[in-house]
Amino acid sequence: MPDDTPSVPEIDPQREALLIQVKNLPDLPGVYRYIGADGSVLYVGKAISLKKRVGSYFIKNDHSPRIRLMLAQVASLETTVVRSEAEALVLENNLIKALSPRYNILFRDDKSYPYLVLTGHASPRLAYYRGALDKRHTYFGPFPNGYVVKESIQLLQKVFQLRTCEDSVFSNRSRACLLHQIKRCSAPCINAISPEDYRSDVNNAMLFLSGKENEVLQQLETRMQTLSANWEFEAAAAVRDQIQALAKVQEKQFVSSNSSDGDADILACVEEGGVLCVNLAMVRGGRHVGDKNLFPSHADEYTPSEALHAFIAQHYLERTVPPLIFCSPEPENASILMASLSEQTGRRVIINSNPNGERRIWLEMAAKNAQLAILQRKTQQASQAGRLAALVEALGLPDETQRIECFDISHTMGELTVASCVVYDNQDMQPKQYRRFNIATTTSPGKGDAGFEPITPGDDYAAMRQVLTRRYEKLAAGEGSADSKVPDVILIDGGKGQLGVALEVMEEIGLNEPWIIGVAKGETRKAGLEQLIIPRLGKTIQLKRDHIGLHLIQQIRDESHRFAITGHRARRAKARIASTLEDIEGIGPKRRQKLLARFGGLQGVKAASVDDLAAVEGINEALAEKIYAALRG
Incomplete structure (x- = not known):
């Protein structure tokens, strides 16, 4: 039953x-x-x-x-x-x-923003700065990009002639540098200007950075008149030049400070066609100093209001917060955000989503910029999607192909070899996932990987074997880092020799999923004549010069080449600092270290006089003359 x-x-x-x-x-x-x-x-x-x-x-x-x-x-x-x-x-x-949880909206805005800093020294230094803030110095910013800060330093040098040199150079000058000769520095290092006058210029620069240009002009005009009345015409003429330079600077779009009455951030979040974009514009001292667009990850099903809440919470965490933040639309839980930011800064922070007058125009401008950024992104993605689809069809790659990694080797006659790996994924280059690998050689062991023997200088095959093993060995064993994934395609910038090494490495480590493709230059080595060697198909393909799939290959290959070459040049420059001094008889490691420490680097040593060099411990006058002649010869 x-x-x-x-x-x-x-x-x-x-x-x-x-x-x-x-x-x-x-x-x-x-x-x-x-x-x-x-x-x-x-x-x-x-x-x-x-x-x-x-x-x-x-x-x-x-x-x-x-x-x-x-x-x-x-x-x-x-x-x-x-x-x-x-x-x-x-x-x-x-x-x-x-x-970085996979179901949270995430704004990958983890780079530190640049500041303009006036140091707290007796003779303050004007400098570009990124990083944690030090209470001993005065900071102006932050700014959306470094270009604004660097341009500002150049303009301020013309007007106020503040020093920009490192402390190690400033403390060891015996005569003025070139900047003083071209009237970009008043040379406080050699007392060419009195401490009182230099401090006056510093204070005027701070007022100007705070948006108080008229006050600065009034002070300079009063000072010029006083000097003229005292028959100090040469000094009065110098102040007159400052006033004229300041008037020219005023006409330009310029940066300002974080003064409470003139600083604000403008945030607009726009959603179009399933794409969210936040435009961040910065106003300092009443001047618009630039903006940037940010596209969040994992933003599916989030509203602009929710996204703006997430952006404010993430962006201002451990960052300078302006007293005013104008938003469109109103962020979710705005009162909680205001309370948190006010507690963080120790002063009142206002989030306003319904401003009037000029501030409303700022918001409208930010929203328009966000819309344009979405349009540009969609256009770019459509173009990249078309390129990838054309490449997949032309080479017979799997339809699901998305991630491509490309490798290149760079060195100078075998020395200081650097290998690069660049990543193309989600229809765009992924710079945060790029990697460089220093390859030790028998003539310059350096800091090579402990598991690999130094290679023979100029052996590109051995270098390629090492970089591919280091890149994929752990990944094949399931031990890769969070941003490491098995690529769909691996591009090898080279011919059949490098490609053969790549195939051997993949077989040895047991990673057989990726398609390995060699990108070999044609006989004339001209762009557009590249040959694509595809071992899996057993053939070599040469796409037409105007084939959009070939353009994608060229984009990725050129980026890999650029990334390798910049890494190699940086490594070479670092090596040359030491080697230039090493070539001078009588300069060993200890003396070299003392020289570099005293003058803040090779450029400081080159700029030093014989007397300055002789003042370093262990350097007599004869050796100082030898160093001076060698570095300037």
């Missing part, structure tokens, strides 16, 4: 334990983390009440496809209780930046 007892569905013990943990969560603010079966963090979130927020994920049934997919992968849960929602916001975004 059949058993009609209804079957009881099996309960997953892991899922049951997770639900019990959720049920026992506290009714307190905090941060929660969903963990996958492999231990990776899937999602980081914050909550006023951990119990209610996390519980809602497992009670509701109307989640979006993205959330349903995430919940199906959750194996465990971790939580951290904090004192307030503002504190939870900071912790949440610290974790997002550190862990």
Whole structure:
């Protein structure tokens, strides 16, 4: 007789334990983390009440496809209780930046922004700066790009003639440098200007950077009149030149400081066709100093308001925050963001999504720039997609081909060999995933990989074998880094010899999935005549010069070549600093180190006089003359 007892569905013990943990969560603010079966963090979130927020994920049934997919992968849960929602916001975004969870919207804006700095020395230095801020110095910025800062330094040199040299050079000058001769520095190093006058120029520069140009002009005019009245006509003429230079600078788009009445950031988030873009424009001292566009990762199903909240929370974490932030649209939980940023800065920060007058025009401009950036990105992606599709069809590659990695070797007659690996993925070059490999040779061992013997100088085959092994050995064993993936195609910049080495390496390490393609220059070595060697098909293909698939190959190959050559040149320049002094008889490692430390590098040593060189411990006058002659010969 059949058993009609209804079957009881099996309960997953892991899922049951997770639900019990959720049920026992506290009714307190905090941060929660969903963990996958492999231990990776899937999602980081914050909550006023951990119990209610996390519980809602497992009670509701109307989640979006993205959330349903995430919940199906959750194996465990971790939580951290904090004192307030503002504190939870900071912790949440610290974790997002550190862990890069696959289901969080993520703005990869991790480069430090540049500042213009006036140091706190007795004779302050004007300089370009990136990094952590030091309270001893005065900073102006941050600015959206380095070009603005460098241009500003040049303009300020013309007006105020502040020093820009390193302290090691400044402290060891016995005569003025070229900048003083071309009237770009007042030479406080040799007391060509009195400390009081130099400090006056520094103060005027600070006022100007703070947007108080008229006040600076008034002070300079008063000073010029006083000097003229005292018959100090030469000094008065110098001040007159400053006024004229300042008037010219005023006509240009210029940077300013973080003064409370003139600094603001303008943020506009726009969504078009499933693409989200945030335009960040910076206003300093009432002047627009530039902008940049940011496209978040994992932004599917996020609204502009949610994306703007995430951007503000992530972007200003451990960064300078202006007193005013104008937003369009209003970010989600704007009051919490304001409380968090105000607590971080120790002063009031206002987020305004409904400004008037000129500020509304700023927002409209930012929104328009975001729209244009989306259009440009789509146009570029369409072009790249067409190139990739044409290449796949022409070479018979798998339809799912996306990731291409390309390798190149660069050296000078076998010395200081550098190999490069560049990555093309998601229809664009991925600079953050590029890698350089220094290859040790028998004549310049350097810091080669401990597992590899130095190669013979100029042996490109051995260099290619080493770089491919170092790149893919761990990946083939399943031990690659987070951004390392098995590529669909590996391009080898070289002929059949390098290609043969690549095939041997892939076979040795057991990585057979990628297509290996050699890019060999034609007989005349002209662009457009490249031959593509495809061992998997057993043939060599030469695409037409106007084939868009060939253009993609050329783009990736040229980027690999550029990346290798810049790495090699940097390594060569570093080696030459030491080798130039090594060639001088009587200069050993200790004396070389003392010289470089005293003058701040080879350029400082070259600029030093014989007397300056002789003042270094261990350098007598005869040796100083020998060094001077060798470096200037």
